[in-house]
Amino acid sequence: MANMSDVSIINWNKAEAKPVASGLERTICNQGLCGSKTLDVYHRTVSQGRRFEVQAGNEYHLVYVIEAPKGGTISFNSKSHAAEAGAGVLLVPGESASFEASGSDLQMLHMVTPKPPAAVEQGLPGGPGYFFNRKTLRPLTDASGGRVRRFCVESTVRLLDGSRLTPTNAIQAGEMRYHDGGSSPYHRHVGTPANPDGPSHCYITFKGRGVVQVGDDTQEIEPGTLVFFPTGVPHRLRAKGGPLDYFELQAWKSFKTDVLSEEKLGLKWYYEPVAPGGARVEWDQT
């Protein structure tokens, strides 16, 4: 049976902080740390008055602002945007962006995945990249009402005008909030013919406490913790003692999910109504 030793658990507060030109870089997921073949994750602190520049090269980069207490600026595609919590940029190969910390340090996640094979893209164009923030992303609520998520990268999520949020299956990523007692079903992810090794999958907690279950083992996790689940290892996350805010990530987005627990509705999600009292619309995940 699977147990906690099958997953990797890394807390950014305890990870080595490497000084770089923009501030501090902490590697919290890569092949050496987690066995992830298609995902590297860095926690970055951009020091007040400095700038982090990212050139996507041949890879996809997702940069997400965790905290920006006194703001800053994101520059992408000749436009400037406020660097605030929940804002960020998906960069596709060849694109670039910069993140400037003005009034205070910026805390960010920086995720990198190689360009996926054409079979993973399933006909999607793969680009261009885009800027996002909490105002542009649509909240989704699960059937139990215990979980709310905002995807910043997910190809099947539609914006209000019906267009796709994301033009690529390189990454699926977004913010998740569990209300007190909220839980995922016990589940596992497996590969597909297009992505036989399965996705690199992790949770990164921001606020509140969670409990991860693998087999008969459970472990409480503190804010600032990345938990990496190898393909096929079953898992569940619960909020403990209050709401839990975290980030969830799959790269590449070509996998199948098996629900192993009883929650028959565990994978159904609904867009929150646009107007109060409006009808909720189920998220079509195909």
Ligand SMILES: [Fe+2]
């Ligand atoms: Fe999962």
